[in-house]
Amino acid sequence: MIACLSSNLPNLHSTPTAPGQTTSEPDSKPQxxxxxxxxxxxxxxxxxxxxxxxxxxxxxxxxxxxxxxxxxxxxxxxxxxxxxxxxxxxxxxxxxxxxxxxxxxxxxxxxxxxxxxxxxxxxxxxxxxxxxxxxxxxxxxxxxxxxxxxxxxxxxxxxxxxxxxxxxxxxxxxxxxxxxxxxxxxxxxxxxxxxxxxxxxxxxxxGVSPSGLPRGAPGRNFPLSEEYFRRIEAIEFTIKQDDGALPQNLQKADIILSGVSRTGKTPLSIYLAQKGYKVANVPIVMGVELPKSLFQVDPEKVFGLTINPLVLQSIRKARARSLGFRDEIRSNYSEMDYVREELEFAGRIFAQNPVWPVIEVTGKAIEETAAVVLRLYHDRKHKCSMPRISKRY
Amino acid sequence: MIACLSSNLPNLHSTPTAPGQTTSEPDSKPQxxxxxxxxxxxxxxxxxxxxxxxxxxxxxxxxxxxxxxxxxxxxxxxxxxxxxxxxxxxxxxxxxxxxxxxxxxxxxxxxxxxxxxxxxxxxxxxxxxxxxxxxxxxxxxxxxxxxxxxxxxxxxxxxxxxxxxxxxxxxxxxxxxxxxxxxxxxxxxxxxxxxxxxxxxxxxxxGVSPSGLPRGAPGRNFPLSEEYFRRIEAIEFTIKQDDGALPQNLQKADIILSGVSRTGKTPLSIYLAQKGYKVANVPIVMGVELPKSLFQVDPEKVFGLTINPLVLQSIRKARARSLGFRDEIRSNYSEMDYVREELEFAGRIFAQNPVWPVIEVTGKAIEETAAVVLRLYHDRKHKCSMPRISKRY
Missing domain, CATH: 3.40.50 (Rossmann fold)
Structure with a gap:
């Protein structure tokens, strides 16, 4: 439900639905x-x-x-x-x-x-x-x-x-x-x-007083810092590397995600990119050879994603519906046998690369998987007894 | 500076630099x-x-x-x-x-x-x-x-x-x-x-007690809600539409951003996509005709981005350096005359489309520009006296 403030406009109730948000008619009596x-x-x-x-x-x-x-x-x-x-x-x-x-x-x-x-x-x-x-x-x-x-x-x-x-x-x-x-x-x-x-x-x-200036206030301009450019570069890199594109660039990535379709590689990549990490994601498709460069990069930056087959099937069914089954080649995409086999295929690749951590994404929000990936990433880099993410301001 | 906890590992100081973060050597005396x-x-x-x-x-x-x-x-x-x-x-x-x-x-x-x-x-x-x-x-x-x-x-x-x-x-x-x-x-x-x-x-x-369960705790699984799928769809749409790709899809976008190179269209698109909006961005390049579909969609969802020419030049110089000047065609990309002319070119397009709000991005963080865009977007949708973003849980 969207209701508007009553101060300025005499007839202010107008409730078109925000994108995808559930809204209902407000009390339309004028306030x-x-x-x-x-x-x-x-x-x-x-x-x-x-x-x-x-x-x-x-x-x-x-x-x-x-x-x-x-x-x-x-x-x-x-x-x-x-x-x-x-x-x-x-x-x-x-x-x-x-x-x-x-x-x-x-x-x-x-x-x-x-x-x-x-x-x-x-x-x-x-x-x-x-x-x-x-x-x-x-x-x-x-x-x-x-x-x-x-x-x-x-x-x-x-x-x-x-x-x-x-x-x-x-x-x-x-x-x-x-x-x-x-x-x-x-x-x-x-x-x-x-x-x-x-x-x-x-x-x-x-021992310093706060400025009291909100973001966007005059006098509090956002400085074009290294951090800013790094984040933009990470986002642009990550978009270009989506869905297995440009495998020759894998060595430039900070983090590489690999897993079958609908394990959330793309949204996870983007989430991590927003935090300043250059991410590449490489899809695993049964019967399709993975790029050689994936096995030539530092294996410590590769992360496998896996998911419960039943949950994956339901996600894929929803996906197939939204695609209108236009993809003839992958008509078996959401069939249970295929889903299981593809996850097993991915599992064998992960087993052959024991350095890659395999993260179970079932029931996890993107933010949670991101937290797991970054804890492992920083842990591997810094060899701390307890993973932490450290920054300097 | 990265320092590690001293509890488990005897020699735990190891401080490789996190991606792009400024770190320095910690006190290396063993703890x-x-x-x-x-x-x-x-x-x-x-x-x-x-x-x-x-x-x-x-x-x-x-x-x-x-x-x-x-x-x-x-x-x-x-x-x-x-x-x-x-x-x-x-x-x-x-x-x-x-x-x-x-x-x-x-x-x-x-x-x-x-x-x-x-x-x-x-x-x-x-x-x-x-x-x-x-x-x-x-x-x-x-x-x-x-x-x-x-x-x-x-x-x-x-x-x-x-x-x-x-x-x-x-x-x-x-x-x-x-x-x-x-x-x-x-x-x-x-x-x-x-x-x-x-x-x-x-x-x-x-009047309800909190669960006391942190994210990721057993028993607090993330539900695969409509909101979840909507967000993923928005991210995937936005990636596919980056940099003027697939202009035939512009009518499917919730928000369309337009502006010259380095006004932050891509990071802004991605930030908004993470919030569940399908975003398309259309670059304005001097002498290049904009896609017809941009003028056929609801103009209330198009936002122009503009920036101070001096700031744009410095951003473009940094960009050109990081690209190693490989882009021969655009060697004048960061020249002041070209920068000014291109911004004026964009300004004329904005003037011809007075319904498009033009947002000044100079000195604004991505989050700030996003806040401005979303306030205007929701304001236009809901005609409130004061822009607000409403959600239902």
Whole structure:
């Protein structure tokens, strides 16, 4: 379900489906009539009202039985007038499942990553839909110059309160983080600061103050570092080497992945490339000879991938359906006997190359297989008693 | 700098350079003589000693002037004997810069992501090397069956104490998180729990207890969801469409990126593909006609990329160097006049297609440009007053 903020647009409900995401019709009752003016105007009028001592009643149709009070001091120290929000007919609470709002003055990817990881702890109820969660990421607050960023933050938090949502924030600007914290406390919204505690701990550890500048802020330009060029080179190399292409380049790869079709070589290669590793992947197809160069490179950088035959068959069936069975030559591609034989064929190749670790990918997300590959890779390089991935900043 | 744990291997210092990472020689004085037996044996002997009331003095060469006391209750409730660690001649403190240890019983990517984001707040001292930071990621604790995971955790924390490091942890298992917290408190190590607070907040919000199972734990298999297949399909599509390939498929893309060479189309495409979007990128080359299909697709999904000519020239120079000037046809590739003209050529195409947003990528990391593209993309789809990215779990 996609619902929109009610502050600026009068008829704002429009819910085309994001690519592949399951969405459903939102409560289509208009919310806009509650806030007729722009947030900027609201803020000004509130600030004026506060100064003049006048009482405000902008929300003409307050629902007294379910209201929330809040009082927030804005950046300039002006107390924002206490308001009440109705959760009557025009709320979004009615939407199925609980909502998590994520707010960032940067890209928002840290908040998204943390929420994703934490939601992994609730798979037992998410998978069978006993609980459903809607996440809404609001990012780049400082990049919308038309209205003040604290005001935007308050609009989002107000909507979170209406929506019965919790708030997760990564706000590099300390005054923004403080505003978010206070507003959530006052509105009774559960909130978590993802970036603050770790930034404070690092600041104290390094004895250096954080810049307080979010990503993309003026004055915090991304430097074109070696690391940046290395990562781009790794991505470009990895794309060119996909699916066994250019076997003459295998010696240039940091990591070579080998396995039968649908063991996840391509997405794994790309994931590792994003982390700066040049990856080549070499498919194993029954009856097709592997490139000679695969056996001439340092075997310590080759990783075999294997998978449970039943799971592989179901993945291949889905794949064959999506391909529309156009590939005549491989019509037996998802047949159980063929699947088993091909995995055994791969198994014999792995057995002949005992230095290659063979990684079981069944039931593993790409990120998990990547973690296993990189632990082994760094372990082999550094011969540590416990694998670690070390970096220098 | 790469340093290894001292617990298992007697001569464990070996520091080949990770791909492209700047590393330097570690303090090569052997640390292994301090801990001669395996951690499992140490633990047993300590537990036995505790039960018998015997005093332990395993560390024969304690440095009394700089010692740390700790006492940790292990999982079975056995008090581990207070120990002292020297930070004398054999410590790793001497290595340049401060260390951050990251420990996870899952993949460790959440800890890594959070630390990366937080370090972004210290770019002002990292870039000019006024402060240097070494990070060490220890992940998948539960996957090493040869020794107990709490024991491993203690070995790592002990090393962190020696190393003068701080600890960042994401431990899904609550007893592990508790052990880490206590050990850090007792050893005086600054520590941050990245996953705990957000997981607790979500648990309370959903009214559901977290599983406590880290990624990759038995019983927490990754389900082959629609989302999983969609993401893989997006990655495969995006690779096939790279660099203007298969223009007949442009209508199948969710997002189309267009811009001159070295505006970051490929890494941006791949980053977006990892998030589940099918991306095609179409290069703009002066004098080369763009595919007709680019002007036949929904213009709302096309994004132009542009960049400052001086920055583009320096990127192209680096590129030309790495290519060894092999590309004769494009010998003027990094010449300033050509760079300017090509950007103007692209600018005219963008002007003729006013629906395409033109994104300035100068000084932006891939993640930042991706955030801008996705905000615009979702904004156009959902016509919200403030762009948001919504998902359903």
């Amino acid at each position: 806009a009539r509650k806030l007729k003016s722009s947030p900027q105007l609201n803020r000004w009028s509130r600030a004026r009202a506060v100064r003049s001592g006048r009482k405000l009643d902008r929300l003409g149709h307050r629902s007294p039985q379910s209201s929330v009070n809040f009082k927030v001091r804005d950046r300039d120290g002006v107390d924002l007038e206490p308001e009440r929000i109705s959760d009557g007919e025009d709320n979004v609470e009615a939407m199925e499942g609980k909502s998590i709002y994520m707010v960032s003055d940067g890209t928002g990817w840290t908040a998204e990553h943390a929420v994703n990881a934490a939601l992994g702890q609730f798979e037992h109820c998410l998978v069978d839909r006993n609980c459903a969660v809607n996440t809404h990421l609001f990012s780049g607050l400082q990049q919308f110059c038309q209205i003040d960023d604290v005001e935007q933050l308050m609009v989002i938090i107000k909507q979170a309160a209406k929506d019965g949502a919790m708030l997760v924030y990564t706000l590099a600007d300390p005054s923004m983080a403080e505003s978010a914290k206070k507003a959530c406390e006052l509105w009774g919204i559960p909130s978590t600061d993802v970036l603050g505690p770790i930034t404070e701990a690092i600041a104290s550890h390094l | 292994a003589r301090k801990l001669k037996s395996s951690p499992q044996l140490n633990r047993w002997s300590r537990a036995r000693a505790v039960r018998s009331g015997r005093k332990l003095d395993r560390l024969g060469h304690r440095s009394p002037q700089s010692s740390v006391n700790f006492k940790v209750r292990d999982r079975d409730g056995v008090d581990l004997e207070p120990e002292r660690i020297s930070d004398g001649e054999d410590n790793v403190e001497a290595m340049e810069g401060k260390s951050i240890y990251m420990v996870s019983d899952g993949t460790g990517w959440t800890a890594e992501h959070a630390v990366n984001a937080a370090l972004g707040q210290f770019e002002h001292c990292l870039v000019d090397r006024n402060c240097a930071v070494n990070t060490h990621l220890f992940s998948g604790l539960q996957q090493f069956c040869q020794i107990d995971d709490v024991e491993q955790l203690m070995v790592i924390i002990k090393q962190a104490a020696k190393d003068g490091a701080m600890l960042v942890y994401t431990l899904a298992d609550p007893s592990m998180a508790e052990s880490a917290k206590k050990a850090c408190e007792l050893w005086g190590i600054p520590s941050t729990d990245v996953l705990g607070p957000i997981t607790e907040a979500i648990a309370s919000h959903l």
